[in-house]
Amino acid sequence: MFHGVVVVGVNFLAFVSRTHGLKKKEEEQRRTLKQGCVWLKKHTLSLNFQNSGQFNCSASFRKLSAKVRKKMQIIRCFQPRFRSLIIKSPFSSSTSSFCSSAAAIQAERTIRDGPRNDWSKDEIKSVYDSPVLDLLFHGAQVHRHAHNFREVQQCTLLSVKTGGCSEDCSYCPQSSRYDTGLKAQKLMNKDAVLEAAEKAKEAGSTRFCMGAAWRDTVGRKTNFNQILEYVKEIRGMGMEVCCTLGMLEKQQAVELKKAGLTAYNHNLDTSREYYPNIITTRSYDDRLETLQLVREAGISVCSGGIIGLGEAEDDRVGLLHTLATLPTHPESVPINALIAVKGTPLQDQKPVEIWEMIRMIATARIVMPKAMVRLSAGRVRFSMSEQALCFLAGANSIFTGEKLLTTPNNDFDADQMMFKVLGLTPKPPKFSEEPVRAFEGERCQEAVSI
Numbered sequence: 001m002f003h004g005v006v007v008v009g010v011n012f013l014a015f016v017s018r019t020h021g022l023k024k025k026e027e028e029q030r031r032t033l034k035q036g037c038v039w040l041k042k043h044t045l046s047l048n049f050q051n052s053g054q055f056n057c058s059a060s061f062r063k064l065s066a067k068v069r070k071k072m073q074i075i076r077c078f079q080p081r082f083r084s085l086i087i088k089s090p091f092s093s094s095t096s097s098f099c100s101s102a103a104a105i106q107a108e109r110t111i112r113d114g115p116r117n118d119w120s121k122d123e124i125k126s127v128y129d130s131p132v133l134d135l136l137f138h139g140a141q142v143h144r145h146a147h148n149f150r151e152v153q154q155c156t157l158l159s160v161k162t163g164g165c166s167e168d169c170s171y172c173p174q175s176s177r178y179d180t181g182l183k184a185q186k187l188m189n190k191d192a193v194l195e196a197a198e199k200a201k202e203a204g205s206t207r208f209c210m211g212a213a214w215r216d217t218v219g220r221k222t223n224f225n226q227i228l229e230y231v232k233e234i235r236g237m238g239m240e241v242c243c244t245l246g247m248l249e250k251q252q253a254v255e256l257k258k259a260g261l262t263a264y265n266h267n268l269d270t271s272r273e274y275y276p277n278i279i280t281t282r283s284y285d286d287r288l289e290t291l292q293l294v295r296e297a298g299i300s301v302c303s304g305g306i307i308g309l310g311e312a313e314d315d316r317v318g319l320l321h322t323l324a325t326l327p328t329h330p331e332s333v334p335i336n337a338l339i340a341v342k343g344t345p346l347q348d349q350k351p352v353e354i355w356e357m358i359r360m361i362a363t364a365r366i367v368m369p370k371a372m373v374r375l376s377a378g379r380v381r382f383s384m385s386e387q388a389l390c391f392l393a394g395a396n397s398i399f400t401g402e403k404l405l406t407t408p409n410n411d412f413d414a415d416q417m418m419f420k421v422l423g424l425t426p427k428p429p430k431f432s433e434e435p436v437r438a439f440e441g442e443r444c445q446e447a448v449s450i
């Protein structure tokens with residue numbers, strides 16, 4: 001194995017030397033690096049090569065002296081600058097070429113340093129653009145460091161007030177501006193809502209979400225008070241409760257918190273730049289303001305977006321950038337694939353490919369490691385194998401139940417079968433007021449590759 005390490009070091013130095021001509025400072029670094037390699041060899045540590053071309057000393061990092069750790073840091077400094085190293089694998093006699101992708105570099109950084117909010121758009125774009133299988137692999141690595149990879153949260157979403165919405169969201173059949181054949185209904189009564197929540201609980205759901213097709217809750221005092229009552233009752237049933245009711249005011253956020261609301265959903269939908277192509281009746285900043293009020297009230301933030309709206313890949317990156325640079329990352333990030341509904345302006349959009357979903361999910365996982373990344377609308381179009389890839393890439397939450405507001409969702413029995421086949425378990429509800437647990441990456445720091 002140490003043969004491999006030495007070969008990495010020698011090839012690496014040869015590469016540096018050939019292409020850049022070592023200056024005095026680099027000569028010193030070369031000496032330090034060489035000493036580090038000799039030290040490693042002497043101490044017979046267990047080293048493995050990773051497919052990114054980096055090496056991993058997981059079990060043994062603790063044993064290293066501060067001096068050698070410093071030497072390893074020097075190696076780390078060089079890695080992003082020289083993407084491609086030719087190394088001789090210790091497991092075969094052939095010479096292989098490995099490429100350290102942006103997904104690998106940023107995933108490693110996330111695992112080492114934990115969540116951060118200073119992502120640049122270029123950094124996220126380079127992660128998003130990494131070769132898809134590499135992106136998937138590194139999304140999976142971050143996922144396993146930050147979460148129990150077998151646990152998948154099951155949420156049930158009920159439309160408690162359907163249709164007749166005054167907004168003009170181009171994808172939405174509930175907007176009163178489009179002729180989709182959907183009839184506007186009044187707020188569902190208490191018995192019907194509680195019965196649905198009970199059913200969802202029996203079916204294994206731990207979070208119950210109530211959606212109302214409203215622009216906001218202003219001037220809806222009676223309905224809003226009813227919603228507060230539903231929240232209290234459902235919370236009393238031992239379930240997490242989420243609402244999506246449009247824009248909120250400060251006082252309403254406080255009242256929802258008092259009633260026991262766990263999370264509030266308010267999606268950004270897409271990038272700031274593309275947003276005016278999708279919605280004109282409220283601004284991107286309106287949405288951000290609601291998210292801020294929710295956060296200030298001490299309610300978990302659920303915010304994500306939709307792909308397949310006709311946006312460019314840069315807009316998908318832009319959406320993730322906005323979410324990942326919020327002062328605190330949303331606790332839940334739903335990734336929806338558009339279900340084009342007849343009668344809406346987006347009725348002719350072509351369906352989203354599974355690889356587009358995987359790119360979004362894995363990138364979201366790497367840039368917002370602690371968030372619950374929810375495989376949301378559009379899941380119904382994906383096979384069990386395709387969904388398995390999404391879970392592998394970092395998704396750990398789904399919506400269960402026959403419908404997602406007004407569009408079809410996966411069959412309950414098929415979901416149960418999927419959990420069994422894939423060895424997934426339902427994530428238990430979390431009611432603690434404590435902030436989300438510390439990033440496990442801190443504990444795992446000693447296991448990361450250098």
Ligand code: SF4
Pocket residue numbers: 165166167168169172173174175212213214215246
């Ligand atoms: S997405 Fe919400 S706000 Fe937009 S039209 Fe539909 S129900 Fe109204």
